[in-house]
Amino acid sequence: MASRVAIVGAGPCGLAQMHAFEQARAEGADVPDIVCFEKQSDWGGLWNYTWRTGLDEWGEPVHGSMYRFLWSNGPKECLEFADYAFDEHFGQPIPSFPPREVLYDYITGRAKKSNVREFIEFNTAVRWISYSDETFSVTVENLADRSTRTEEFDYVIVATGHFSVPHMPSYPGFEQFPGRIMHSHDFRDSREFDGKDLLVLGSSYSAEDIALQTRKYGAKSVTISYRTNPMGFPWPDGIDEVPKLSHLDGDVAHFIDGTTRRVDAIVLCTGYQHSLGFVAEDLRLRTNNVLYPDNLYKGVFWLDNPKMIYLGMQDQYYTFTMFDGQAWYARDYILGRVTLPSRDEMAVDIAEWRAKLDACETPIQEIDFQADYIADLCRDVDYPEFDLDLTREHFKTWEHHKEESIIGYRDRSFSSPCTGTVAPAHHTPWWQELDDSMATFLGNK
Amino acid sequence: MASRVAIVGAGPCGLAQMHAFEQARAEGADVPDIVCFEKQSDWGGLWNYTWRTGLDEWGEPVHGSMYRFLWSNGPKECLEFADYAFDEHFGQPIPSFPPREVLYDYITGRAKKSNVREFIEFNTAVRWISYSDETFSVTVENLADRSTRTEEFDYVIVATGHFSVPHMPSYPGFEQFPGRIMHSHDFRDSREFDGKDLLVLGSSYSAEDIALQTRKYGAKSVTISYRTNPMGFPWPDGIDEVPKLSHLDGDVAHFIDGTTRRVDAIVLCTGYQHSLGFVAEDLRLRTNNVLYPDNLYKGVFWLDNPKMIYLGMQDQYYTFTMFDGQAWYARDYILGRVTLPSRDEMAVDIAEWRAKLDACETPIQEIDFQADYIADLCRDVDYPEFDLDLTREHFKTWEHHKEESIIGYRDRSFSSPCTGTVAPAHHTPWWQELDDSMATFLGNK
Numbered sequence: 001m002a003s004r005v006a007i008v009g010a011g012p013c014g015l016a017q018m019h020a021f022e023q024a025r026a027e028g029a030d031v032p033d034i035v036c037f038e039k040q041s042d043w044g045g046l047w048n049y050t051w052r053t054g055l056d057e058w059g060e061p062v063h064g065s066m067y068r069f070l071w072s073n074g075p076k077e078c079l080e081f082a083d084y085a086f087d088e089h090f091g092q093p094i095p096s097f098p099p100r101e102v103l104y105d106y107i108t109g110r111a112k113k114s115n116v117r118e119f120i121e122f123n124t125a126v127r128w129i130s131y132s133d134e135t136f137s138v139t140v141e142n143l144a145d146r147s148t149r150t151e152e153f154d155y156v157i158v159a160t161g162h163f164s165v166p167h168m169p170s171y172p173g174f175e176q177f178p179g180r181i182m183h184s185h186d187f188r189d190s191r192e193f194d195g196k197d198l199l200v201l202g203s204s205y206s207a208e209d210i211a212l213q214t215r216k217y218g219a220k221s222v223t224i225s226y227r228t229n230p231m232g233f234p235w236p237d238g239i240d241e242v243p244k245l246s247h248l249d250g251d252v253a254h255f256i257d258g259t260t261r262r263v264d265a266i267v268l269c270t271g272y273q274h275s276l277g278f279v280a281e282d283l284r285l286r287t288n289n290v291l292y293p294d295n296l297y298k299g300v301f302w303l304d305n306p307k308m309i310y311l312g313m314q315d316q317y318y319t320f321t322m323f324d325g326q327a328w329y330a331r332d333y334i335l336g337r338v339t340l341p342s343r344d345e346m347a348v349d350i351a352e353w354r355a356k357l358d359a360c361e362t363p364i365q366e367i368d369f370q371a372d373y374i375a376d377l378c379r380d381v382d383y384p385e386f387d388l389d390l391t392r393e394h395f396k397t398w399e400h401h402k403e404e405s406i407i408g409y410r411d412r413s414f415s416s417p418c419t420g421t422v423a424p425a426h427h428t429p430w431w432q433e434l435d436d437s438m439a440t441f442l443g444n445k
Numbered sequence: 446m447a448s449r450v451a452i453v454g455a456g457p458c459g460l461a462q463m464h465a466f467e468q469a470r471a472e473g474a475d476v477p478d479i480v481c482f483e484k485q486s487d488w489g490g491l492w493n494y495t496w497r498t499g500l501d502e503w504g505e506p507v508h509g510s511m512y513r514f515l516w517s518n519g520p521k522e523c524l525e526f527a528d529y530a531f532d533e534h535f536g537q538p539i540p541s542f543p544p545r546e547v548l549y550d551y552i553t554g555r556a557k558k559s560n561v562r563e564f565i566e567f568n569t570a571v572r573w574i575s576y577s578d579e580t581f582s583v584t585v586e587n588l589a590d591r592s593t594r595t596e597e598f599d600y601v602i603v604a605t606g607h608f609s610v611p612h613m614p615s616y617p618g619f620e621q622f623p624g625r626i627m628h629s630h631d632f633r634d635s636r637e638f639d640g641k642d643l644l645v646l647g648s649s650y651s652a653e654d655i656a657l658q659t660r661k662y663g664a665k666s667v668t669i670s671y672r673t674n675p676m677g678f679p680w681p682d683g684i685d686e687v688p689k690l691s692h693l694d695g696d697v698a699h700f701i702d703g704t705t706r707r708v709d710a711i712v713l714c715t716g717y718q719h720s721l722g723f724v725a726e727d728l729r730l731r732t733n734n735v736l737y738p739d740n741l742y743k744g745v746f747w748l749d750n751p752k753m754i755y756l757g758m759q760d761q762y763y764t765f766t767m768f769d770g771q772a773w774y775a776r777d778y779i780l781g782r783v784t785l786p787s788r789d790e791m792a793v794d795i796a797e798w799r800a801k802l803d804a805c806e807t808p809i810q811e812i813d814f815q816a817d818y819i820a821d822l823c824r825d826v827d828y829p830e831f832d833l834d835l836t837r838e839h840f841k842t843w844e845h846h847k848e849e850s851i852i853g854y855r856d857r858s859f860s861s862p863c864t865g866t867v868a869p870a871h872h873t874p875w876w877q878e879l880d881d882s883m884a885t886f887l888g889n890k
Contacts, residue, residue: 049622051618051619052613052615052630053609053631054499054506054631055499055611055613055628057615059506059610059718059720059722061504096888107691127572127573128573141722146731147726148725165504166500167506168501170497170502175495175496177496178634179636179637180634181496181498181633182499183500186499188626191624192623192624207678248842264638277504278591279593281591281593284591326612363524439483443678
């Protein structure tokens with residue numbers, strides 16, 4: 001009997017995994033039976049925008065954390081599929097920082113080409129995964145008819161992502177604050193804050209981007225409160241950074257340096273939890289958001305049972321490129337093309353990577369760390385060649401661009417590590433561009 | 446071995462159930478072992494106010510649907526515990542329409558008196574309930590340490606409530622609407638809408654109350670869109686009702702009668718789902734929000750397995766009073782004090798009640814229907830006597846008061862069916878009273 005593989009989630013990781021199998025199948029490989037369970041009604045994971053917040057139409061937690069007017073915050077050249085270049089998908093060179101809809105089109109474009117939709121059961125939530133007698137039992141609920149069933153699999157690949165379940169601290173005075181308090185997970189449209197004084201808590205990508213977005217679309221002021229260190233970018237007029245929030249008194253925010261600000265609304269950009277409560281404890285990854293979670297050999301294979309595979313559970317500079325490397329490696333393990341060393345050797349390898357990570361002190365070193373990890377993955381598999389070293393340089397250049405101009409870095413152009421194509425400049429500077437539609441972006445409107 | 450009872454939820458229903466057992470224990474009964482699993486960190490269910498929306502600190506769906514400045518929308522005399530009168534708890538007569546904090550204090554006051562907190566495991570979510578070999582298996586997750594375990598029980602009492610998981614329809618244009626769209630489940634503070642033009646969808650209690658609340662606290666206008674029939678109350682200036690929403694075009698709402706309104710935000714008061722996905726299908730109640738759900742004998746015992754008990758799953762005029770009647774009945778069944786008839790007889794009884802319900806056409810008839818149901822429960826158990834017929838009349842009077850003045854009905858006074866105490870008038874008319882604190886309400890401030 002053919003072996004069976006369960007994939008949990010049809011976002012970028014799940015789609016990469018199915019695509020990797022289809023690529024092998026097209027070359028004649030004997031591919032196992034694949035079932036992908038997706039709780040949303042369509043594919044694309046986070047990139048599948050929804051207006052919904054909180055709970056979805058089935059009463060399930062909303063997966064999507066993306067908002068209107070979200071543009072890529074890294075150069076697209078650093079996430080390009082080596083076997084499906086941007087040039088191939090769009091038939092024309094496009095600028096380096098596309099809006100969400102454009103990247104959604106690109107990701108799902110490759111999935112359509114490799115015809116993986118047939119493997120996906122939509123509106124299906126995975127409730128429990130356990131392992132015994134050499135077999136995984138996967139209990140799923142069909143959200144439409146509310147039926148529950150358990151199926152058996154030889155391998156499980158968890159591709160749920162980890163930017164969906166908010167980490168949401170409380171502060172004194174939240175219970176009495178007379179305005180909206182939301183996590184960035186529930187942020188949807190900047191224009192909600194037109195004319196408002198906004199408080200943003202956090203100092204990572206969400207805080208940076210939501211501060212810029214809301215100001216760009218009309219917020220009167222944006223105060224960013226950092227817990228440890230400010231981001232320190234050259235903020236445009238109307239945005240500034242202050243120390244940690246101490247408490248609220250009515251609508252007045254008090255910070256630990258004694259300063260105060262009156263604010264209308266609060267957005268907590270305080271990160272996400274790895275939430276894998278549907279996995280039995282002996283198989284469950286528990287980690288904070290780091291570049292090399294513990295107990296995952298090659299960043300993907302669960303140390304105590306490598307048939308349990310996790311994709312994309314790292315913190316990320318690299319995204320789709322890294323997911324492809326992981327998906328190819330997972331595929332080749334399942335197909336018997338690569339073998340894994342002993343448990344002890346795997347544990348040593350994990351410890352070595354984590355020691356290297358501990359030595360990283362700067363974003364530049366972290367970029368190299370993650371690029372090294374991708375190189376390590378790609379060495380053993382047939383993922384098409386691309387210029388990984390060029391992307392290292394791109395990321396470092398991008399970091400410098402951000403320090404030079406936080407509102408201008410998205411106007412820069414990069415060259416493709418796959419095709420060499422140099423991206424054209426966008427027709428409108430990002431800070432002035434209020435229309436994020438694909439038609440306008442591609443200049444077809 | 447003593448039999449074991451699992452109670453799911455420590456809100457009004459779960460607390461009533463534990464209290465009922467303690468009342469029997471105090472009189473010498475041999476009471477089974479009781480464990481109550483509560484996913485929140487404190488008791489009180491919906492009445493335990495939280496500023497959180499969407500997902501809670503553990504990444505679980507937020508249970509609470511209550512908002513700041515929520516006042517009881519029915520006379521407290523119609524929900525009074527017959528064995529713990531308002532006079533006993535507060536030591537003074539109080540007005541008929543208390544704010545949330547006051548009712549929370551009352552509910553938890555009885556629970557403290559009967560000392561039921563020791564039975565509750567907080568921060569514990571029930572993941573799965575199934576039945577085989579005469580035993581229930583209940584799988585729970587400790588949200589703090591994320592450990593999962595399965596325990597066995599002889600009886601399960603589901604007391605989760607059914608006003609926590611929103612029913613949230615979509616309309617054309619929601620994806621492009623440039624403001625907040627939320628369900629009433631996520632509504633928290635009316636002052637968020639100060640100076641705004643608000644659209645409220647719905648025609649039941651939430652729509653009525655949120656329209657009044659937001660206008661009272663400064664919304665510029667509130668447009669209520671009904672699906673079938675308007676509520677038809679004499680709305681104050683600034684609130685009106687329009688037909689069903691057709692679609693949105695930017696921030697302009699179009700209704701099926703061709704009229705339009707520009708709006709800043711939308712609150713969907715579109716009701717809740719009975720969401721019991723943690724119960725195995727052969728035990729799972731599936732119902733919409735009706736006064737007599739199918740398959741529940743006496744409104745509580747699961748027809749196919751009466752050791753599976755559901756409290757408070759009805760639509761409600763009566764609340765705490767009804768939960769007490771149910772809890773007493775469930776207790777006496779478990780204690781062997783009452784016996785249930787054959788499955789066929791129970792099915793006939795359920796069908797008879799549902800036929801009576803089908804014949805109800807007006808709220809007045811529905812009030813009598815639910816009062817008759819409570820009378821039927823109380824006939825067989827030792828719940829203390831109270832003047833149920835008086836509460837019927839109170840509810841009918843209350844309906845008339847609402848028709849006379851939707852902003853004034855909360856200023857009326859009723860008499861207690863337990864003590865005869867006539868409620869004093871509140872010191873400030875509800876429409877002018879902006880402070881909902883217990884101290885101000887009780888006049889101690």
